[in-house]
Amino acid sequence: MSKFGGIDAGGTSWRCAVFEDKDSILARTSFPTTTPAETLARAIAFFNDHKDKGLAVSRIGIACFGPLAVNPASPRWGHILATTKPHWSGTDVAGQMAAGTGCPIALETDVTAAAFAERAWGAGQGLDDVAYVTVGTGIGAGIILGGRAVWGTMHPEAGHMRAPRHPEDLAFAGVCPFHGDCIEGLASAPALLARWGMDASQLPDDHPAWDIEAHYLAHLAANLVLTTAVKRVIFGGGVMARGGLVERVSAKAKALIGPYGTAAPGEGGFEIVGAGLGLDSGLLGALWLAEQAQS
Known part of the structure; x- marks a missing residue:
């Protein structure tokens, strides 16, 4: 049976498997995202060591943080573009992984x-x-x-869209080095x-932070529904582990849209x-990429 490699290449940590x-992980590791070289x-x-142990992979899927050049026709395919992550802008993730392991690479953004x-x-x-x-x-x-x-x-960069400020959050400048108070700058x-x-x-749980957080994420979700007509918006990531946050976002997003269009009764x-x-969505997404490219 073919074996596949997967990398969930996040801005905070990388996970390799x-x-x-999907039900059979033979080896895995994780480590902090430091410099590109390291x-x-x-x-x-990781992959070369396991190749020596009889666990060679036929292809590696990479679910990578971005912005990322994902169009295979681009000469910069597989490179990270101008990013908020220090030192990573311009890094050829796909090329270096292919050269270092000798494996074909399938690559997409971590969220896709x-x-x-x-x-x-x-x-x-x-x-x-979706x-x-x-x-x-x-x-x-x-x-x-x-x-x-x-x-x-x-690729879409919906985290950098703007949203109306929460009335109790007017003074915070935001942390995005590119846009200041975009949604990422306010809710990451x-x-x-x-x-x-x-x-x-x-x-x-009762901190006012969570109402402010739900406000910004609800605007993001409502904008996605209204602009793309997706039937389901799925929230993941470490912040969404907070109990009840998804439900808060859902209620606020539906209130924002009201009875219009896709939210109307009977529609x-x-x-x-x-x-x-x-938290395995990204790693399993990397596996999915490798499997699809192989087939």
């Missing part, structure tokens, strides 16, 4: 790969039109319409830390749900 299939060297060493995994095995099963949103170190959205990933001049994990002086996991509506694959 050797798979037979991080890529650790990923290459996660969207495909959720559609195949998680909360998006049975749907051709969006997956991650809320963690950054905020991003992978969009699938008609069963195909959406990208044109670049670094934004929560900068605004409140503590990590999201330390904020109590089928839309759903906002949590990730069915939990």
Whole structure:
């Protein structure tokens, strides 16, 4: 049976695995995202070490943080573009992994790969039109319409859209180095830390942070539904592990749209749900990429 490699290449950490299939992980590791040279060297060493142990992979799927050049026709395919992550702009992730391991590479953004995994095995099963949103170190959205990933001049960067400010959050400048108070700048994990002086996991359930957080994420979800007509928006990432946050976002997004269009009675509506694959959406998305490229 063919074995596949998967990398969930996040802005905070990388997770690497050797798979037979989604239910059979033969080896895995994780490590912090540091410099490009150090991080890529650790990923290459993982696959080469396991090749020597009889666990050679036929292809490696990479679900990578971005912005990322994802169009195979681009001479910069597989490169990270101008990013908020220090030192990573211009890094040729796909090329260096291919050269270091000798394996063909399949690559997509982490959120688009996660969207495909959720559609195949998680909360998006049975749907051709879904969006997956991650809320963690950054905020991003992978969009699938008609069963195909959406990208044109670049892949979607929905986390950098604007939203009306919450009335109790007018003074916070935001943390995005490109846009200041875009949704990522206001609702990502670094934004929560900068605004409140503590990590999201330390904020109590009744803290006003969560109403503000739900406000911005609801605007993001409502905009995705109104602009792409997806039937389901799936939220994942570390911040979304907070109990009740998905439900808050759903209620606010539906209130924002009201009885218009897809939300009208009898029109089928839309759903906002949590990730069915939990924190493994990205890693399983990398597997999905490798399997699809192989076939």
